[in-house]
Structures are given as C-alpha cells and as structure tokens.
Amino acid sequence: MATLSPQEILERVRNLAQRSGAAEAEAYMEIANITEARVRQGEVEYLTQSAMQGVGVRVFVDSKVGFSFTTDMRPTVLDELVRRTIILAGENAPRDENRLPDEQPAPISDLEIYDEAVAGLRTADLIALARKSEDHAFATDKRVQSTRLAHAGAAVGEVHFTNSFIPYQSFRTTTCWGGVSAIATDGTTKREGSFEDRRRSLLDLNTPERIGRKAAERAVAGLGGAPIPTTTAPVLFEAEAAGRFLAGLVPALSAANVLEQRSFIADKVNQPIASRLLTIVDDGLLRRGLGTRPFDGEGVQQRRSILVDRGRLVKFLQTATTARRMNTRLTGNAFRTYRSLPEAGPTNLYIEPGSSTLDKMISTTARGLLVTGIAGFGIDTVAGGYSQQVVGRWIEKGTLGAAVEGVTIAGNLTEMLLGIDAVGRDLEYRDTVCAPSIRFRELTIAGT
Amino acid sequence: MQPAADFDTIPRMPLDEPISRRVFLRRGALVSAAILAGAPGVPWIPGSGDADAAIMGIGQELEDILNLETCNRILAEALARGGTFADLFAEQRFTTRIVLDDGKLESVTYGYPRGAGVRVLHRHQTGYAFSDEIAFASLLDAARVASTVVENQSPVTPIDVTKRALSAPFTLTSPVPLMAEPAKFALVRSMDAAARAVDPRIASVRVEYSDEVRDVLVATSEGTLSVDRQYLLAIRCVPIAVDGTMRRSGFGAVGGRVDEAYLRQRTPATVAREAAEQALILLQAGPAPAGTMPVVIGPGWGGVLIHESLGHAVEGDGIRRQTSLLTGKKGAAIGSPLLRVVDDARIPHGRGSYAVDDEGTPSRKTVLVDRGVLQSYLLDRQSASMLGGAPTGNGRRESYRSRPLPRMSNTYIDRGTSDPESLLSGITKGFYAAMLGGGSVDTTSGNFNFAVREGYWIENGAITRPARGAVLIGNSLETLRGLEGVGSDLYVEHARGTCGKDGQRVPVGVGQPTVRFASITVGGTET
Numbered sequence: 001m002a003t004l005s006p007q008e009i010l011e012r013v014r015n016l017a018q019r020s021g022a023a024e025a026e027a028y029m030e031i032a033n034i035t036e037a038r039v040r041q042g043e044v045e046y047l048t049q050s051a052m053q054g055v056g057v058r059v060f061v062d063s064k065v066g067f068s069f070t071t072d073m074r075p076t077v078l079d080e081l082v083r084r085t086i087i088l089a090g091e092n093a094p095r096d097e098n099r100l101p102d103e104q105p106a107p108i109s110d111l112e113i114y115d116e117a118v119a120g121l122r123t124a125d126l127i128a129l130a131r132k133s134e135d136h137a138f139a140t141d142k143r144v145q146s147t148r149l150a151h152a153g154a155a156v157g158e159v160h161f162t163n164s165f166i167p168y169q170s171f172r173t174t175t176c177w178g179g180v181s182a183i184a185t186d187g188t189t190k191r192e193g194s195f196e197d198r199r200r201s202l203l204d205l206n207t208p209e210r211i212g213r214k215a216a217e218r219a220v221a222g223l224g225g226a227p228i229p230t231t232t233a234p235v236l237f238e239a240e241a242a243g244r245f246l247a248g249l250v251p252a253l254s255a256a257n258v259l260e261q262r263s264f265i266a267d268k269v270n271q272p273i274a275s276r277l278l279t280i281v282d283d284g285l286l287r288r289g290l291g292t293r294p295f296d297g298e299g300v301q302q303r304r305s306i307l308v309d310r311g312r313l314v315k316f317l318q319t320a321t322t323a324r325r326m327n328t329r330l331t332g333n334a335f336r337t338y339r340s341l342p343e344a345g346p347t348n349l350y351i352e353p354g355s356s357t358l359d360k361m362i363s364t365t366a367r368g369l370l371v372t373g374i375a376g377f378g379i380d381t382v383a384g385g386y387s388q389q390v391v392g393r394w395i396e397k398g399t400l401g402a403a404v405e406g407v408t409i410a411g412n413l414t415e416m417l418l419g420i421d422a423v424g425r426d427l428e429y430r431d432t433v434c435a436p437s438i439r440f441r442e443l444t445i446a447g448t
Numbered sequence: 449m450q451p452a453a454d455f456d457t458i459p460r461m462p463l464d465e466p467i468s469r470r471v472f473l474r475r476g477a478l479v480s481a482a483i484l485a486g487a488p489g490v491p492w493i494p495g496s497g498d499a500d501a502a503i504m505g506i507g508q509e510l511e512d513i514l515n516l517e518t519c520n521r522i523l524a525e526a527l528a529r530g531g532t533f534a535d536l537f538a539e540q541r542f543t544t545r546i547v548l549d550d551g552k553l554e555s556v557t558y559g560y561p562r563g564a565g566v567r568v569l570h571r572h573q574t575g576y577a578f579s580d581e582i583a584f585a586s587l588l589d590a591a592r593v594a595s596t597v598v599e600n601q602s603p604v605t606p607i608d609v610t611k612r613a614l615s616a617p618f619t620l621t622s623p624v625p626l627m628a629e630p631a632k633f634a635l636v637r638s639m640d641a642a643a644r645a646v647d648p649r650i651a652s653v654r655v656e657y658s659d660e661v662r663d664v665l666v667a668t669s670e671g672t673l674s675v676d677r678q679y680l681l682a683i684r685c686v687p688i689a690v691d692g693t694m695r696r697s698g699f700g701a702v703g704g705r706v707d708e709a710y711l712r713q714r715t716p717a718t719v720a721r722e723a724a725e726q727a728l729i730l731l732q733a734g735p736a737p738a739g740t741m742p743v744v745i746g747p748g749w750g751g752v753l754i755h756e757s758l759g760h761a762v763e764g765d766g767i768r769r770q771t772s773l774l775t776g777k778k779g780a781a782i783g784s785p786l787l788r789v790v791d792d793a794r795i796p797h798g799r800g801s802y803a804v805d806d807e808g809t810p811s812r813k814t815v816l817v818d819r820g821v822l823q824s825y826l827l828d829r830q831s832a833s834m835l836g837g838a839p840t841g842n843g844r845r846e847s848y849r850s851r852p853l854p855r856m857s858n859t860y861i862d863r864g865t866s867d868p869e870s871l872l873s874g875i876t877k878g879f880y881a882a883m884l885g886g887g888s889v890d891t892t893s894g895n896f897n898f899a900v901r902e903g904y905w906i907e908n909g910a911i912t913r914p915a916r917g918a919v920l921i922g923n924s925l926e927t928l929r930g931l932e933g934v935g936s937d938l939y940v941e942h943a944r945g946t947c948g949k950d951g952q953r954v955p956v957g958v959g960q961p962t963v964r965f966a967s968i969t970v971g972g973t974e975t
Contacts, residue, residue: 040769045574047576047594047596048576048577049593050577052563067557068557070559070561071560071561072580091633092556093553146770183892190771191892192771192890222893230738232975260550260652261651261652261690261695262652262654262686339559375890376886376899377885377899378897378899378919380917385916385917387899387918387972405893406895406969407969408738408919408921410738444973446969446971446972
C-alpha cells in the first residue's frame with residue numbers, strides 16, 4: 001500500500017495536474033486522530049478511536065474550476081482522479097476571477113492552537129473526565145438522576161497544503177471537549193439540559209464540575225416551563241443563545257451570497273445595519289481560538305477584520321474569487337475541508353463585548369423574556385426575516401420569574417439589529433462563532 | 449445535540465400514483481397573479497455514458513478486497529476479548545457535485561471516499577474504530593481497538609460468514625448517477641433556464657446537483673455477509689426574486705433513488721419553475737399571524753412534522769435509555785384515532801430506501817402508529833437486544849466513520865379519506881402551511897419546531913393572503929391528539945430530507961397527505 005508522506009502526495013498531485021493541462025493547481029490534505037468516550041450512569045457506553053485522512057485537489061483550466069477528493073491514497077487512484085478532474089473542469093464556464101490568490105502567507109508566530117497535553121490524552125483520561133462531569137451533574141441537584149450521555153474527546157488535526165505558487169506547508173491543531181446532557185424530572189415531566197465545552201487547550205477546558213453543573217442547572221430550569229400569552233416585549237439573549245443567533249446571520253456576510261442577491265444586507269456597505277453598540281469582528285489570529293489557523297483554505301494569511309463597526313457594515317467574508325469579483329481585498333475567510341471547495345466562512349467571529357452585564361439587563365427590564373435556548377431553523381438571511389422557537393424565563397419588574405417554553409419570538413432582522421439596546425461583557429470563546437449576552441428592544445412573542 | 453432535519457422545502461411526489469404536477473388548493477390562482485411571463489419548456493437531454501465502467505476504473509469491488517476469510521479473521525479479532533456481537537462495515541462512494549450560479553456552471557466535484565469500520569457490542573456498550581484504508585492489517589488494528597470496550601470477558605467465536613441474497617425493494621433501469629457528465633450538466637442548465645424564464649424579477653438562480661453511488665459490505669459475527677449498491681440523486685434549485693430592495697428565495701428539489709425515466713416524468717425544469725413561482729409569491733407576502741390556532745399543512749414534505757413530532761421519539765436509543773417521552777408507551781393511545789404512521793424503507797425511489805440497513809438487517813415496512821395507538825419502535829440491533837425483540841432494519845450510519853444508530857427511513861402519515869379542500873372549512877382564523885422548511889425536536893420534552901417557507905392565512909374557511917416565513921411549534925403528544933382531519937392526497941417526498949442526529953447525517957424520506965391540527969403555535973408577528 002501507499003507509504004507516501006503528505007508532502008509527497010500533495011506535490012505529486014499538484015505536479016501531475018500542472019503537467020496535465022491545469023494552469024494552476026492546489027492540493028489540500030487533512031489528517032485527524034480522534035478519540036472519544038461516552039459514559040452514562042457511570043458506565044462506559046461508547047469508545048471510539050480512529051485516524052482519518054483525506055486529500056482534495058483543485059485545478060484551474062482556462063479559468064474553469066474542477067475539484068476532486070478522496071480518502072484513498074493509492075497513487076494510481078490519485079493520478080486517475082486528477083486526470084478526470086481536469087477533463088471535467090473543461091465543461092464549466094470560465095470566469096476571469098477564477099485563479100489562485102495572489103497573496104503568499106508569511107510565517108506567523110505561535111498561535112497556540114496545538115497543546116501537547118491534549119495530544120497526550122488517553123482513553124482512560126477521557127473516561128475519567130466524562131465520569132466526573134456526570135457525577136457533578138448528579139451532585140448539583142437531586143432532580144437530576146439520569147443523563148442521556150456524558151462525553152469527552154480529544155482530536156489532533158493536521159493540515160497540509162501546497163499550490164502552484166506556495167511551497168508545501170502544514171500546521172497542527174488540537175481540540176478537546178467535554179459535555180453532559182442531563183435529564184431532570186419532577187416526577188411527572190422530564191427536561192433535558194446540555195452543556196458542552198470545546199477548546200484548543202486542556203487548560204482552557206471548563207472543569208468537569210462546571211460542565212456537570214451547567215448541564216444540570218439547565219435541565220432543572222426547564223421543569224415547569226409553560227407558554228405565555230402572545231405579546232410584544234424586550235427579549236434578552238444569554239451569551240450562548242446570542243452566539244447561535246449570530247451564527248445564523250453568517251450567510252448574510254458571505255460575499256458569494258451578496259454577489260448573488262442572497263443577503264438582506266447586500267447593498268448596505270458603509271451604512272448602519274445595527275445599533276451603535278454592535279461591533280462584529282472576525283479574527284483568524286485569536287490565540288487558542290477554535291477557528292484560528294496560520295492560513296486559510298486557499299493559503300491566504302490570517303488577519304483580524306472588523307465586519308461591522310459600531311453598527312456600520314464595513315466588509316464581507318471573502319474568498320480569492322469573490323474578492324476579485326467585488327474588486328476588494330482578501331479577508332482570509334476561505335473555509336473548507338478536504339471534501340469541499342473553499343467557500344466564505346468565519347474564523348473566530350464574535351460580537352465585541354459591551355459595557356453591560358446580564359444581571360443589569362434583567363434588572364432594567366420592566367417586563368420581557370430572557371432566552372436561554374433556541375432551537376430549529378428560523379433565520380432567513382435572504383429576506384431578512386426571523387422566527388424561532390425559544391425557551392427561557394419571564395422577567396417581571398426587573399426580576400426573573402417563571403420558566404417559559406412553547407413560545408416563538410419573531411421580528412425583522414434589520415429592525416432587530418438596529419434595536420439592540422444592550423451588549424454584555426460576558427463573551428467567552430467557546431465556539432468559532434460566539435457573542436456576549438444582548439438585548440433586543442422589542443420582538444413579537446407568540447404563545448397561547 | 450438534538451436531532452434536526454434540514455434542507456429547504458417543497459415538491460410532492462406521489463407514493464403510489466402516477467407522477468403528475470399538482471397545484472394544491474388556491475396556489476394556482478396566486479401564481480398566475482404573480483407571474484408576468486410564461487415559461488417555455490426546456491427539454492431534458494438523456495445521457496449515453498458508460499460511467500459504470502468508469503467507476504470500476506477507480507473503485508474495486510468490496511468483496512474482492514474483503515473476501516470471506518478476511519472478514520472471518522477480522523470478526524474473530526473483534527470478539528477476542530468477548531462481546532455479544534461484532535460487525536465489519538466497508539463502504540466506497542463515488543460522488544459527483546455540480547454547482548451552477550450566476551448563470552454559470554461554477555464547478556464540478558468528484559469524490560471517492562472509502563474505508564471500513566469494526567464495531568463490537570457488549571450489551572449497552574459499543575466499541576468502534578475505522579480506517580480510511582480497506583486493508584486487512586489496518587482493519588485488524590481497528591478490531592483490536594474496538595474490542596477494548598469489553599472488559600474481563602472470554603473470547604467469543606463468530607460464525608463463519610456466508611453471503612446472502614438481498615431482496616431489492618425496487619430496480620432502476622438506468623440510474624441517474626451513472627449518466628454521462630454532459631447529460632448531468634444539461635439537467636442543471638435546464639433548471640437555471642426554466643427558473644429565469646418565469647419572470648424578469650428572478651435575479652439569481654443557484655442549482656446544486658449531487659449524486660452518489662454507494663457500495664456497502666456488512667459482515668456480522670452472526671455469519672451474514674450483505675453486499676449492496678445504492679444510488680442517490682438530489683438536485684436543489686434556489687431562485688431569488690428581487691423587487692426593489694425586497695429579496696425572496698424559492699426552493700425546489702428533485703431526485704431520490706431514481707432513474708432517467710423518472711426524470712422524464714418529474715422534470716427538473718418543472719421543479720425549477722415551481723421554485724421560481726414560490727419566490728414570486730413570497731414577494732407579495734405580508735406578516736404571518738402570531739399565536740395558537742388551527743393549522744393545515746400541505747402534503748409531501750409537510751411530513752417533516754411527523755418526522756420531528758413522532759419519528760425521533762420512537763427511535764430505540766431514546767427508548768432504551770428512557771429519555772424519550774414515548775418510553776413504555778407501546779400499546780397506548782398517543783394520538784388522534786385518525787393517525788396512522790408508517791416507516792417504510794422499501795418505497796420505490798424513496799430517499800430513505802435501501803435493501804439492507806448498515807448493520808446487515810434486511811429492510812422492511814413498520815407500522816409505528818395505527819388508529820392513534822403506538823405499535824412499534826424503530827430498532828437497531830443494540831436497542832432491539834436490550835428491549836427484547838427483533839431489529840426493524842433501521843440501523844443506519846452516515847458513513848464507515850460512524851457506528852449505526854436507530855434512524856428513520858421514509859416516514860409518513862398514511863392517507864385518510866378527506867377531500868383536502870374540505871379541511872379548511874370551519875376555520876375562522878388559521879394558518880395554511882403549503883411548504884415547510886427544516887425542523888428539530890427535543891425528544892425528552894416532545895417540543896418540536898419546523899419552519900414554513902410558504903404559508904397563507906386561513907380566514908373564514910378559505911385561504912386568503914400569503915404570509916412571510918414563520919416557525920410552527922408544538923408539543924408532540926398534544927399536537928398529535930389534536931389531529932382533526934387527514935386528506936386522501938398522500939405524497940412521500942423523495943427529493944430532499946437529510947436528518948441529523950448525534951453528528952451523523954443520513955438521507956430520509958418524509959410524507960403525508962394534507963392534514964389539519966386543532967392547535968399549533970404560529971411564530972409570526974401579527975398579533
């Protein structure tokens with residue numbers, strides 16, 4: 001079987017593509033070693049440990065794009081795929097902007113995306129971590145006596161890259177995670193509450209105590225939840241829910257969608273699209289960030305970009321092709337796996353922390369809804385509509401009241417963003433897209 | 449970690465009727481009001497390729513790499529530390545993806561992922577490991593790793609495997625994934641042209657074509673060896689209608705486990721036109737209502753409601769862990785007497801159809817609910833052995849990189865007797881969901897949601913004005929008890945439906961006739 005190194009594989013396919021008629025070629029490879037343990041009621045339920053690898057080859061033939069990928073590293077397979085990709089690319093439409101990026105990445109100092117401690121984690125360590133998290137969920141509240149699962153995992157990833165202009169290079173990352181899905185019961189009903197933390201470095205990972213406690217608290221908080229009568233009111237989002245809302249907005253920030261009329265903010269550059277309290281940043285260089293990397297999916301050096309500056313739309317997320325089509329600069333946002341062509345996506349995208357706190361937002365809300373969880377699909381980034389199922393707590397006279405479920409919140413995205421009247425300080429980089437808690441001035445809440 | 453089905457809306461394919469374009473209820477009138485220019489027909493160009501031979505040019509028959517003796521030795525290693533069951537799952541896929549945007553064929557992608565995994569079960573415990581290399585040495589390693597989940601047990605000797613004949617649920621004469629590439633490009637172009645021809649306000653069209661040929665081999669410690677080849681097609685079309693600063697998207701999809709003849713009846717161009725018409729209707733849409741009211745849901749993809757509200761809750765893993773709200777409810781009335789729900793992995797062309805599941809159990813049709821009474825759960829081997837009973841052929845996995853889980857295949861509300869139009873009568877204020885988007889459910893509470901792509905107000909027994917997108921939410925048991933009417937117009941959607949659970953995505957079918965619920969919460973803005 002093949003014993004070629006990643007470098008040999010990438011250079012082989014790149015060179016073959018160029019010899020076979022590609023004006024430019026790019027080869028991208030991912031390797032990952034993943035271990036995960038899942039525990040339930042103290043017993044191991046699932047263990048998995050595997051190594052995976054895959055390579056993707058992009059070619060440009062007469063300004064036309066072809067792409068192929070495989071997990072099969074036999075040289076004969078790689079060669080055949082490259083040849084077919086070049087032939088098929090010829091069927092596509094040419095576009096002058098279809099070229100590799102002009103920029104070359106420069107060396108970047110330590111981004112702290114690889115942690116030896118994570119790489120050294122063994123199955124037994126992960127089982128122990130999951131067990132401890134579950135134990136803490138049970139210890140938090142006696143209404144939590146079972147879980148759906150408690151899990152912990154570790155991954156070591158490698159990215160290898162070359163193209164017609166950039167010599168072979170690579171980087172390594174680590175990821176570790178732990179989470180609990182706790183089930184609380186009051187005798188008649190059950191509610192599930194989940195908390196998962198995911199980090200680059202073991203030191204950053206939430207303790208099993210916090211993971212278990214957060215899951216249990218969420219499960220218990222859901223007990224006794226009920227709908228409220230349909231109304232309009234201010235709506236507060238806890239940080240994690242705000243992060244998921246922000247993630248739903250990301251397609252509107254993709255330059256490809258803007259070019260094809262698929263974004264409700266397509267013609268709003270340099271205009272206010274949100275309250276002055278809102279600044280949105282994409283930072284590919286954030287130390288220890290889950291989306292941090294030295295270069296993006298097509299070899300472009302990472303950077304920090306302000307996308308929305310105090311409410312004003314500044315720029316979109318670009319790939320090399322879209323940046324040329326819009327006649328603007330690269331942003332380093334080509335996101336991909338070995339199985340996919342580069343498409344615009346966030347690195348570490350977040351709302352800059354504000355000056356408020358969640359407690360202060362609650363205490364200054366006469367009547368309103370605190371959203372602690374959102375579910376399902378509800379953000380229409382083409383038309384700018386919003387409607388989503390949520391759970392949370394009712395706020396009356398600045399104080400948290402009864403648990404709420406079985407309601408939706410809805411509004412118009414433009415009015416919602418302009419109506420943000422508080423941004424919290426509680427930003428945590430627990431995902432590639434994250435936000436502090438925020439408050440929307442007024443939304444429609446549909447209930448009974 | 450909650451399950452979710454995504455993808456966007458519509459078209460309806462009949463379960464057992466000739467394929468025809470149906471314009472449901474009043475949509476026809478609204479469409480003609482919205483459209484300025486008619487659409488010329490775009491002919492479909494049949495393929496002529498010999499792609500099967502080309503596939504073999506790269507791929508190898510899985511049985512040639514993993515012969516009976518190899519399978520036996522790997523399974524023996526898997527059970528060397530004990531365990532109640534082991535299986536070896538090998539898979540190779542040949543995928544083609546074509547993207548058209550801005551009137552241009554943007555890219556074509558070929559994929560050839562392959563690999564194999566070994567699983568060891570010991571009661572409720574699972575060990576799983578895989579390799580991207582289908583080779584004896586690496587799979588022996590995987591077997592050793594998977595076996596470590598078992599502690600302090602004696603070795604178990606697996607039964608030598610014998611290949612068994614599978615009963616194919618249907619046959620395809622000329623599967624679309626085997627068509628020559630130029631014919632696939634023609635399909636994509638025909639959708640772009642048809643959508644644009646509907647109206648000058650169609651400013652942008654994106655078409656995403658994807659197909660795959662999936663070869664699977666499952667060898668089990670119970671001595672069975674199953675080998676199957678599965679074809680799948682999905683073409684999605686998203687036209688954008690622009691009027692001033694207003695933008696609205698439409699959605700259409702065509703596909704399934706289909707051949708060329710199927711696409712001559714359900715033409716991609718027709719689907720693209722319907723999607724463009726939807727975008728135009730949405731330009732006229734006003735606010736949706738906010739609050740709880742009677743809701744009528746259109747046929748076909750509307751079945752995402754039953755997928756979310758019932759289907760996930762009967763999956764065996766949630767039952768054996770007692771986290772599902774339907775735990776212990778077999779034999780109990782859980783819905784209206786009008787409710788009959790079926791999961792059928794053998795529907796011709798079904799997106800969720802297969803001859804054998806991903807752990808070697810032959811596929812079948814399972815009645816989940818009859819006259820409102822819960823009849824069966826959906827079981828994989830592990831949940832079946834723990835709950836007592838036979839697996840229902842619902843052990844599915846995203847790929848060789850994942851272990852099987854109990855999953856739905858094609859799930860639908862069975863046909864009723866009502867004339868669809870009659871389901872509107874008596875509703876003073878309500879909501880008609882003509883086409884849904886994606887949904888999700890929390891199987892512990894039963895709270896579910898799904899998005900509406902195309903909805904209308906119902907006022908005084910008639911559909912009146914189109915409404916902007918809104919989410920519909922409900923609680924499974926309350927909603928299913930409130931099923932008030934079931935139409936005779938059953939459709940099962942073959943073109944779309946990708947169900948996500950536990951990080952694994954699998955293709956599924958959903959379906960239903962037009963149905964009416966007494967009370968669902970509509971997440972609009974007009975109070």
